[in-house]
Amino acid sequence: MASANVINNDQYCLMTATNPQVPVKALLRVPKLWLMPTLLSTLLTVVLSLVYMGGVVNPMGNLDRLPIAVVNADQGQPLPGQQQNLGTQITQSLTAGTSHAVDWRVLTQAQAQDQMDSGKVYGELSIPADFTNSVAALVTNTATARPTLTVLTNPGTGSLGSSFAQTISTQAAQQASMTLGSQLAAAAGPDADAAAKLLLADPVHITIQPGHPLGQHSGLGLTAFYYALVIVMMSFLAANVIQSGVDSGLGYADTEIGPWHRRRPTVPINRTRTLLLKMAMTAALTAVTVTLLMVSTIGILGIDASHLPLLWIFSYCAALAVALGALAIYAAFGGIGQLVAMVVFVVMGLPSSGLTIPLQAVPGFYRFLSRFEPMHQLAGGVRSILYFDARGDAGLTHAWIMIAIGLILALVFGFAMTRYYDRKGLRRLVPQPAPPATPDVQS
Numbered sequence: 001m002a003s004a005n006v007i008n009n010d011q012y013c014l015m016t017a018t019n020p021q022v023p024v025k026a027l028l029r030v031p032k033l034w035l036m037p038t039l040l041s042t043l044l045t046v047v048l049s050l051v052y053m054g055g056v057v058n059p060m061g062n063l064d065r066l067p068i069a070v071v072n073a074d075q076g077q078p079l080p081g082q083q084q085n086l087g088t089q090i091t092q093s094l095t096a097g098t099s100h101a102v103d104w105r106v107l108t109q110a111q112a113q114d115q116m117d118s119g120k121v122y123g124e125l126s127i128p129a130d131f132t133n134s135v136a137a138l139v140t141n142t143a144t145a146r147p148t149l150t151v152l153t154n155p156g157t158g159s160l161g162s163s164f165a166q167t168i169s170t171q172a173a174q175q176a177s178m179t180l181g182s183q184l185a186a187a188a189g190p191d192a193d194a195a196a197k198l199l200l201a202d203p204v205h206i207t208i209q210p211g212h213p214l215g216q217h218s219g220l221g222l223t224a225f226y227y228a229l230v231i232v233m234m235s236f237l238a239a240n241v242i243q244s245g246v247d248s249g250l251g252y253a254d255t256e257i258g259p260w261h262r263r264r265p266t267v268p269i270n271r272t273r274t275l276l277l278k279m280a281m282t283a284a285l286t287a288v289t290v291t292l293l294m295v296s297t298i299g300i301l302g303i304d305a306s307h308l309p310l311l312w313i314f315s316y317c318a319a320l321a322v323a324l325g326a327l328a329i330y331a332a333f334g335g336i337g338q339l340v341a342m343v344v345f346v347v348m349g350l351p352s353s354g355l356t357i358p359l360q361a362v363p364g365f366y367r368f369l370s371r372f373e374p375m376h377q378l379a380g381g382v383r384s385i386l387y388f389d390a391r392g393d394a395g396l397t398h399a400w401i402m403i404a405i406g407l408i409l410a411l412v413f414g415f416a417m418t419r420y421y422d423r424k425g426l427r428r429l430v431p432q433p434a435p436p437a438t439p440d441v442q443s
Contacts, residue, residue: 048347055351059361065103066360068165069112069124070094076132085132090176102168116154116211118394123165124152124211125172135180138203139187147204149173152211155221156387161358170206177204214387215304223303224383225355232375234289235319236345239326240338246278252428271418275331282323290315307390314385318378321406328414349375377402
């Protein structure tokens with residue numbers, strides 16, 4: 001007999017199977033009841049805190065080789081006493097920097113526009129053809145307009161990434177203006193009037209404009225991220241619903257809605273056939289959910305989208321890959337599979353997607369995750385379709401390859417595990433009524 005208010009683990013196992021009216025105070029003193037919830041809750045809290053906050057704490061400090069184009073179209077002759085025109089000097093000063101934060105790519109205007117249109121650069125600093133001549137005109141008082149440097153943004157790469165590129169390019173242009181200003185002030189000499197000195201101190205006008213503009217209903221370059229997020233979340237949740245619904249329908253799990261409880265007769269079926277049933281249902285239902293996704297986002301909300309047939313096919317294949325992957329994990333890991341799938345598809349996927357914070361602005365751990373995490377692959381494909389005219393080199397080709405790999409892995413892993421369990425005779429246990437026994441428990 002147990003002492004007052006003390007229940008050991010053996011008595012706990014017996015009484016929870018036989019006595020539905022065990023005192024709550026007695027159960028709260030059972031270590032076994034606390035063990036798993038405590039371990040999983042604390043582990044998930046630490047993982048979520050580190051993973052989500054670790055990628056956003058210091059994006060500028062983590063910046064590593066953010067690609068920005070430099071287009072030097074300056075055709076002017078070098079100023080007196082100089083060997084190169086000003087456009088070449090500015091370009092060389094940018095590319096000769098020792099910082100690894102920015103990858104300045106010296107391109108022609110056509111090359112820069114091509115990379116802008118495929119999302120390969122986050123912005124551009126453009127030096128016009130008359131830049132040196134317009135600067136020289138300031139010294140000779142023949143200027144009709146201030147010299148201009150143009151900063152182009154690429155909102156299709158994401159609002160934050162485009163903002164980074166704009167800030168960096170603008171700072172570079174301002175630094176170039178200050179450097180030129182000191183040279184021009186020295187050339188003008190002390191006899192220049194106050195207005196001329198003020199103009200020469202900061203001679204360059206900087207303009208900012210989109211290099212690859214998006215529509216008004218593109219969420220400043222965030223609709224691709226949220227569309228991909230909805231694909232992942234709806235597929236993950238659909239897998240959960242199908243998992244529980246099929247198990248309940250086959251009699252391997254109870255159906256509970258509020259105070260109502262139902263247990264269906266158990267259908268004799270092995271694990272492999274159960275997984276095949278779930279995956280077949282998923283393939284059919286995914287067509288419905290993807291259609292509703294497009295009706296809701298494009299038809300009702302009116303987000304900017306083109307290539308609608310391609311978008312539907314891509315969304316269907318992407319959603320199917322995520323859902324089948326989740327079902328494979330459930331089949332392999334059982335009840336804890338939902339936590340494993342959540343970590344794989346959601347916890348690790350969101351911070352490594354690369355569409356909210358560029359991968360060049362997060363720690364290396366997230367760049368490593370992005371190589372295989374589904375969210376990054378799907379987001380790249382959706383972004384290509386929505387913003388970059390469905391170009392393969394904008395991420396769509398890579399996304400298709402990764403979706404195919406994901407589908408194959410889900411099928412191979414899921415059926416390999418269920419066939420292994422079936423061959424080992426590890427059949428799913430059928431719930432049985434509790435034996436009619438009552439433990440002797442003192443409270």
